[in-house]
Amino acid sequence: MGIAERKIRQKEEFRASILEAAWQQVISDGWQSLSIRKIADAIEYSIPVIYNHFENKEAILLEFTKEGFQKLADTLQLVKDQYTVPAEQLEAMAHAYWDFAFDHKEYYQLMFGLGIPACDRVNEIEELKYATSIMISTIKAAIEESNHPETDYFLKYHTYLSILHGLVSIQMIQKEGKPDASKKMILQDAVSGFIISINRSNC
Amino acid sequence: MGIAERKIRQKEEFRASILEAAWQQVISDGWQSLSIRKIADAIEYSIPVIYNHFENKEAILLEFTKEGFQKLADTLQLVKDQYTVPAEQLEAMAHAYWDFAFDHKEYYQLMFGLGIPACDRVNEIEELKYATSIMISTIKAAIEESNHPETDYFLKYHTYLSILHGLVSIQMIQKEGKPDASKKMILQDAVSGFIISINRSNC
DNA sequence: TACTTTTGTTAACGGTGTTAATAAAATTAT
DNA sequence: ATAATTTTATTAACACCGTTAACAAAAGTA
Numbered sequence: 001m002g003i004a005e006r007k008i009r010q011k012e013e014f015r016a017s018i019l020e021a022a023w024q025q026v027i028s029d030g031w032q033s034l035s036i037r038k039i040a041d042a043i044e045y046s047i048p049v050i051y052n053h054f055e056n057k058e059a060i061l062l063e064f065t066k067e068g069f070q071k072l073a074d075t076l077q078l079v080k081d082q083y084t085v086p087a088e089q090l091e092a093m094a095h096a097y098w099d100f101a102f103d104h105k106e107y108y109q110l111m112f113g114l115g116i117p118a119c120d121r122v123n124e125i126e127e128l129k130y131a132t133s134i135m136i137s138t139i140k141a142a143i144e145e146s147n148h149p150e151t152d153y154f155l156k157y158h159t160y161l162s163i164l165h166g167l168v169s170i171q172m173i174q175k176e177g178k179p180d181a182s183k184k185m186i187l188q189d190a191v192s193g194f195i196i197s198i199n200r201s202n203c
Numbered sequence: 204m205g206i207a208e209r210k211i212r213q214k215e216e217f218r219a220s221i222l223e224a225a226w227q228q229v230i231s232d233g234w235q236s237l238s239i240r241k242i243a244d245a246i247e248y249s250i251p252v253i254y255n256h257f258e259n260k261e262a263i264l265l266e267f268t269k270e271g272f273q274k275l276a277d278t279l280q281l282v283k284d285q286y287t288v289p290a291e292q293l294e295a296m297a298h299a300y301w302d303f304a305f306d307h308k309e310y311y312q313l314m315f316g317l318g319i320p321a322c323d324r325v326n327e328i329e330e331l332k333y334a335t336s337i338m339i340s341t342i343k344a345a346i347e348e349s350n351h352p353e354t355d356y357f358l359k360y361h362t363y364l365s366i367l368h369g370l371v372s373i374q375m376i377q378k379e380g381k382p383d384a385s386k387k388m389i390l391q392d393a394v395s396g397f398i399i400s401i402n403r404s405n406c
Numbered sequence: 407t408a409c410t411t412t413t414g415t416t417a418a419c420g421g422t423g424t425t426a427a428t429a430a431a432a433t434t435a436t
Numbered sequence: 437a438t439a440a441t442t443t444t445a446t447t448a449a450c451a452c453c454g455t456t457a458a459c460a461a462a463a464g465t466a
Contacts, residue, residue, distance in 0.1 A: 007443090036423060046446050048425075057423065062324070069330035076337045086345035087398050093341065094367055094394040095387070101371040102381040113325075114372055115235075115318035121265070122316075122376055127272035134279045138296065142289035158373070158389045159396075164297055166369020168304040169317055170361070173325055178305040184298070186361045191297040193362075193400035195290050197392070200399075210412090210464095239454060249415050251456075260454065408466080415460070422453060432443070 015053045017043050022060050026106050031061060032115070061110060068107030075100050113173060135160060139198075146199045156198060163190050218256045220246050225263050234264060234313050264313060271310035278303050316376060338363060342401075349402045359401060366393050 021042035025034045036057055040047045054060050079096040083089045101108040109116060122128065139160060140153045167187050171179050224245035228237045239260055243250040257263050282299040286292045304311040312319060325331065342363060343356045370390050374382050 035421085037421085047423090048447095049445060051424075052444075062328075066328055066330045069328060069334050073330060073334035073337055076334060080337060080341060086341055086348055087402065089341045090345055090363070090398055091394055093338065094363075094390060097367045098371060098387065098390050101375070105375070108371065109375070112368060112372065113318040114375060115316040116375065122268075125265075125269055125272060127269045127276060131272050131276035131279060134276055134283060135296065138283060138289055138292045142293055145289055155389055155392055159370075159393045160293070160297075162369035162373045162389065163366050163393065164300045164369065165315060165373055166365035166367065167362075168301060168311065169315065169372060170365045170368055172304070172308070172312070172317060172319065184301065186358055186365065187297060187301050189358055189400070190362045190366065190397075191294055193396050194393075195293055196403075197396035197399065199290065238452085240452080250454090251416095252414060254455075255413075410463100410465070412463070413461080416458090418457080419455085420453100421455105423451095425448105425450080427446105427448085429446070430444080432441100434439105434441070436437100436439070 011053070018050055018053055019060070019063060023064065026064065026110075030116070031064075031106060031110050034061070064107065065110050068104065068111045071104065071107065072097070072100050072111075112169070132157075142195070142198050148198075151198065160194060163194055214256070221253055221256055222263070222266060226267065229267065229309050229313075233319070234267075234309060235318070237264070267310065268313050271307065271314045274307065274310065275300070275303050275314075315372070335360075345398070345401050351401075354401065363397060366397055 018039060021039045022034060024042065025038055034057070036047055036050055039060075040050060054063075075096050076093050079092045080089045083092055108114070136153065136157045139157045143149060143151045143153050143156065164187075167190060171183060221242060224242045225237060227245065228241055237260070239250060239253055242263075243253060257266075278299050279296050282295045283292045286295055311317070339356065339360045342360045346352060346354045346356050346359065367390075370393060374386060
């Protein structure tokens, strides 16, 4: 009997239409302001019907998170396949990663739980500038002592901060509580590499 | 007349008590679940009284963000002053940064808008493992071709991902929209350094 | 004591996720 | 075709949320 099949198909379509409506919401107003009610409104059904297809709001967002990682993985694989030397692959994948993040901002923010606070105002925090200046002055000093005193210190500052923040936030996403001391090796590794990149001559 | 002074002092104290109650909420349940109503309840006043001291909820969180950056800056300065060689300062500051982040998790998450999704479940996403495996296999290959084939590939993978995520998320926090192409130099710089750190011999 | 300003309250508006009770439709069994 | 059953969808509510208008109470000033 084809009735069962049709029912499954309809259920599938319904589910897809929920995700479609939800995604429209996400890309137009960000995932923070996604609401079950707006989805219900968009698909022209009552609210509880959504709970027949998704356990809760988080489950809907999880769907997009998965989609995002799938897309990222596909992108990386595609780019990787265009090169044969591993070092070249790593470089190309890095650029692909960057492009993915900004071409699919909503996915990326969802995938890594970026709350994105007052994005515009964050640069106006005086205390942030203070912290920044401490790091920048040190970078400057390190560059002056190096073999390449003409190096762009602002670029290096950005790199330094990005490495630190990346290490911390990846760690925070993956584990609760303070990570064991062994995880600091990652930090040590990354920072050593960074410092060497400032100091190195053309060896 | 000392009345004005006392009033100012009382207002100050009231403001502080709001922040105190708010902070208790933040450290016990995370900044996501901070609510004006709970603060009002904690200080045993009605809700609107809070709006006499803070424009809105965001203003309260902004206060903690500032506090966080101030604390971070102080910590960095303190650590920096214990060394004289810039390279050593950078290394020590990196470790201090890491420690600060995990010793003051609530501050850090607020400062950098970390939404922290289903922290536990993120590792169970199959699509994430797929993306991970692509990167890891490349890192492995790069290490095998290098002068140090005994290098810990998992450590290097973590470093690689952290660098990428750090670059992206710092960029996303600071600016809306896709960053101009020049920002990719930071990426290029960091990735080059990383690849060199894999390939380098003991020069 | 009367007036004015500050401070605090109640009650509401519009929004959120979620769920119990119930009605309607569709399917199955008689 | 009718009755019983299962599936599906709706209404209405609960318990929250940030924010604000209208109003009462207290404190300070004249």
